[in-house]
Amino acid sequence: MLQQPWCHDDERSALLQFKESFVIDKSASAYEGAYPKFLSWKPEGESSNCCSWDGIQCDEKTSYVIGLDLSSSCLFGSINSTSSLFSLLHLRTLNLADNNFKYSPIPTEIGKLSMLRYLNLSSSAFFGQIPSQISSLSKLSSLDLSLNLDGFTGTSLLQLKKPNFASLVQNLTKLEKLDLSSVNVSSTVADSLANFSSITSLLLEGCGLHGDFPATIFQLPNLRSLSVRENLDLNGFLPEFNQSSSLMFLSLAGTNFSGNLPSSMENLHSLVGFVASKCNFEGPIPSSIGKLRHLLYLDLSDNNLVGQIPESIEDLTQLSYLALSFNGFSGGNLSWVGKQSRLTILDLASTNLTGEIPSSLQNLTQLTELYLDGNQIAGFIPSWIGNLTQLTKLFLRVNNLIGPIPEPLFGLKNLETIFLDENALSGIVKFDMFLSLKDLTYLRLNSNNLSLLIEPRSTNATLPKFKVLALALCNISEFPDFLRYQDQLAWLELFGNNIHGQIPKWVLNTSTETLKFLGLSNNFLTGFDQLPDVLPWTNVQMLRLSNNMLQGPLPIPPPSTIEYDISDNLLTGEISPMICNLSDLQMLSLYNNKLSGTLPQCLGNFSKSLMILQLGNNSFRGSIPQTCSSGSNLRMMKLNSNQFQGKLPRSLVNCVMLESLDLTNNELTDVFPSWLGTLSELKLLLLHGNRFYGEIGRPKRDTDFPKLRVIDLSYNNFTGNLPADYWSSWSSMKEANVNHSDYMTAQTSFLMLNKMFSVTVSYEFSITITNKGVERYYQAILEEFAVIDLSSNRFEGDIPEVIGNLQALHFLNLSNNFLTGVIPPSLGNLTELESLDFSQNQLRGEIPHQLVQLTFLSSFNVSYNNLTGPIPQGNQLDTFDSTSYEGNPGLCGKPSSRKCNNAQASPLPPTTFDEDDKSGSSIKFDWRIVLSGFIGGLVVGVVLSDFVTMRLVRWLVIRLETLGWTLPKRRRRISRRNRV
Known part of the structure; x- marks a missing residue:
């Protein structure tokens, strides 16, 4: 038996000095089996030989310390340049x-x-630049x-x-x-790595690598493990692989x-795991992949x-x-599934599979997750x-999927997640069957033809603790009683049911502390049994209560709310001014209620x-x-059909991300907001x-309103010529037959429930268009x-030819x-x-x-003008x-009743008023007009026999207004409508 060397x-x-520079803190190590190796280090007695200490390795001949392993030792403290560690020169x-190591830098003395x-300095909270001395x-x-x-x-x-x-690696x-x-590398991959013939493992995950990955690295003779995952800007392709x-x-x-997955992948005889998710590979999966008989993870x-999933995968x-x-x-x-009897996870979501669930799947008895x-x-x-x-x-x-939920499913006692939503499942389901699955945490039954029978519960005993519960459109008539005993819910969805009355x-x-999403929309709720000043779900992020019959004041959600x-x-x-506490709000929709008063000025605080x-x-x-303030993220602003007055707030110019602005049917008084032309994303302008x-x-610039697609300035008092110069610059309206199959929307994405749900x-943009007096x-x-x-409006002059562009x-x-x-x-x-x-113009010719x-013309109207000649025929x-x-x-x-002939068309009857009289001092009428006026509220009565009714009245009103006459207080526009 060899005698243990005695350390110097x-x-x-x-x-021992190195040991004294740290404290022991169990939270400093993530590994469950972590323990402080320092505990065996004693300065005196039988345990004073450092070669016998835990984590220390000494050379058997020289007794010098050549190995120091303090991994997962619960060390908390810093390592600086004077550390005694760097005197162990034989390591x-x-x-x-x-x-x-408390965000301390890696000392240069490591050299x-x-x-x-x-x-190995991994997972130890080192901070800063990697020192060049390591190279x-x-x-x-x-x-x-x-x-x-x-x-x-x-x-x-x-x-x-x-x-x-x-x-570093040269x-x-x-x-x-x-x-x-x-490590934040943020560079290309070093080409020199292709010369490192001894390398067996190269792991460069999430480093910010970019540029082209050297394909020759795949050919390194001893390379066994290669991972460059989570480098979004790293380009590359798979080369042809050789058998070596x-x-x-x-x-x-x-x-x-x-690029394509090469068929030569069959030469990777030793391949155990191949992960290429979230890339841009295209083409078919080569059938040769079935020859990778050692593959455990794909x-x-x-x-x-594209193409068919190759049946060779069954091999x-x-x-x-x-x-x-x-x-x-x-x-x-x-049909190819079933021989992979060792499968524990099978994920075939969104792969365009058809047919029925094959019976061969029942052979996969080790399966724990099926997607x-x-x-x-x-x-x-x-x-x-x-x-x-x-x-x-x-x-x-x-x-x-159709039919009932099969009863044997409720015998799967290990089930934690069941997502059956958005099928055509039918039948009456006793919800107690789900409640018998004690580990069930995530359940979605939305959007089927199911009717849930939910029995009242008098106790919390043996109930599963749900985190996600989605029971929308399940014919539920009252709040499920078992929810009383749920205190861990993060997601509760009950929209589209038949729940009536007040919210109990x-x-x-x-689940006041855990709830992140609450959806009660599209029911028949009338209010809260007891409405608090602020709704009590302190961490809720999404709160949907739309399309109900809620009455009373606006409920105020907690400050954590992102969507309301x-x-x-x-x-x-x-x-209530308490809404000002919602500093993280991204979506706010109070549309189509009976709310009144002025808007809180704090809305500007939400602009970022x-x-x-x-x-x-x-x-x-x-x-x-x-x-809007600087840095605004506002995409959609819809304030239509209210009673807003005054001018547009000039701060709107800071809404640089704004795509849709809808201010229709208000009482705003202002000139045309040409200054909005700087909003480079604006697509809809509705005034x-x-x-x-x-x-x-x-326009002040040729680039004003570069993305404008919809502009509605109707029913205002604009004057002068048509805006031909704007039409010349609206480039987004000049491209026809552009393949834009998507809808105009404002949207955002965020992760919830520990990134489980994206x-x-x-919100889709909407508009109401009037054709021949009919709103669509x-x-x-x-x-x-x-x-x-x-x-x-009061536009005059010609229709410019530029409209044809x-x-x-x-x-x-x-x-x-x-x-x-x-x-x-x-x-x-x-x-x-x-x-x-x-x-209703004065067009001629x-x-x-x-x-x-x-x-494509489906609606055409040139009525009540001074047009002459034959009506064009065709199409x-x-x-x-x-x-x-x-x-x-x-x-x-x-389709007129008048036939065309070669004779010149007879002239139009003389006008009944003098269009050229700009002063308004002389107004001419014919015998068909009876005018009676009263100071203090002019009343205009018009008796007309045939031609130009509404246009004559409008002309008369405009001329009288120029003389300072005041009409009775009546809004000369269409009545306010529900314009969603």
Whole structure:
């Protein structure tokens, strides 16, 4: 038996001194088996030989300390440049992993340990720049600096800038293992690594790598493990592999690797794990993948793979984990599943699977997690599912499954998660069957044809503790009684049921500290049994109470709220100033209630977080608050159908992310807000039904309103010529046939429940368009949609030819103005046009034959103008009746009753008023008009026999207003409507 060497006194002293620089704190190490190795270090007695101390290795011949392993030793303290550690000059291995060194830098003195072959400083809260002296440790075969992360934010603490990646490794040519995962490298991968023939393990996860990954690294002769996952800007492709490859584990997940999966992957005979999720691989999965008989772990999810899932996967009988989810496979069924009897996790979500759930799945008796959600699987949930006794997670949501929930499913006593929502399951379900599954934590039954029978509970005994419970559209008629005893809920969804009456007081006591999402929308709730000053769910983030019958004052959510939707209710009163505490609010929708008063000025305090603001269809009054400050994230502002007055707040110019601004049907008085032209993201500008006035003028810059697609200035008091200069610069309306199949939306995404749920909140832009006096509401608008509505103003002059350049236009309405001149032939270029309305103007000349080219036209109106000549025939123009042309006595041909001949059209009857009289001092009337006026409230009575009724009245009112006459207080616009 070899005698244990006796350590040198100076080294024992150095180690004891090193020990004294730390305290023992169990929270300093994350490993469950961590313990303080220092406890065996004694300065005197039989245990004073440092070579016998825990974590110490001495050379048998020289007795020098050559190994120091203090990993997971619960050390808390700093290491500085004077540390006695650096006097242990014979060290070959140094392992300080999984401790807490209090964000101290790695001392440059580490370079003194020139004999080091193994260095592990991972997961120990080191901070700052990696010292260049490490690059001088030329004998290193293993270097691990990974996972030095901030304990609160998870961000990298170490960075590699000077030296950079290439400089660090240039002298470390003997490296066999290199792990820089979570080090902030932010550079390209050092090309020199392709020359490190001895390297067996290269782990560069989440380093901020970018550029092209050297494909030759894959060919390193001894490389067994390679992971560059979570480097989003790292490009690369898989090379052709030769049979000499030693690769056992390859992870490219979360990178920008692309191209095809080469069939030569069959040469990776030793491959045990291949992870390439969230990349950009395309093409089919090569059938040769079935030859990787040692493969245990295969993850190709979230790519652009197509074709059929190869049946050769059935030959991978050693697989324990298989994930092919979220790809573009062309249908197919699961006939290849069943021989992988060792599978514990099978993830085939969103892979376009069809057919029924195959019976071969029942052979996978080791399965713990099954994900078949987001497919087109039809038929029944098979009763043999009860054979999968190890199952803990079952995801069958968003399919075409029918029939009842099979009773054997309730025999799977290990189930923790059941997601069956968005199918066509039917029948009556006794909810107690779910309550018998004691480990059940996540349950979603939304959007089926189920009717839940929920029995009252008098006790909390044996009930599962739910965290997610989604029972929307389940024909529930009252609040489930068992919720009284739930104190860990994070997600509760009950929308779309038949719950009537008040929200019971006990609901306010349910999971008050854990609830993050509460959805009670689309029920028949009338209010709270007892409404507190602030709703009691202290950590709630999303609160949805819309489409109910809630009455009384606005409930105030807690400050943690991110989304608050209580639209479409019967709320009254003013907004409490307590809403100002919601500093993280991103979405606020109070739309379509009966709220009144002025808006709190604090809305401007939300501008950096607030993205959606919907306050329309209420009775708010006063001025619009200064809602935007520098750095605003506001995307949608919908304040329509209120009683706002005054000017637009100039702070709107700070809403640089604003895409939709809807201020229709208010009492705003201002000039055209040309200053909004700097908002580069603005797509919708809706100012209909206000008191805007004056000439629009010319844009200050050619780039104003670069993305504007919809503008509605109708029913205001704008004057002057049409804004031809703006039309020349609106580039987004000039591109027709652009493939924008998406809808215009404002949306945001955030993670909830420890990143288990990625929630995307999306609000679609909407608009109401008037055709021939009939309003049509568009709940959603395609990105390609373009609208100009300048109707019911006082515009005059010609319609500019430049209008023909706006080839993306779908709706154009210039009716009810004082436009003269001819209809420009360039309108024939607007081939996307669906609706054209020039009625109630003074246009003359012929209708251009070029309008026959508008083959999408479904609404056309040029009535009550001075148009003459034949009505063009052909295509869509043949589908309109005479009402589209009436009030133009000079028009002839179908569908009018007047036939065309070669003779010159007879002149129009003389005007009944003098259009050229700008002073307003002389007004001429014919015998058909009887006018009676009373000072203190002018009453205008008009008796007309046939022609130009409304236009004459409008002209008369305008002329009298210029003389200072005041009309009775009546709003000369359409009545306020529900414009969602």
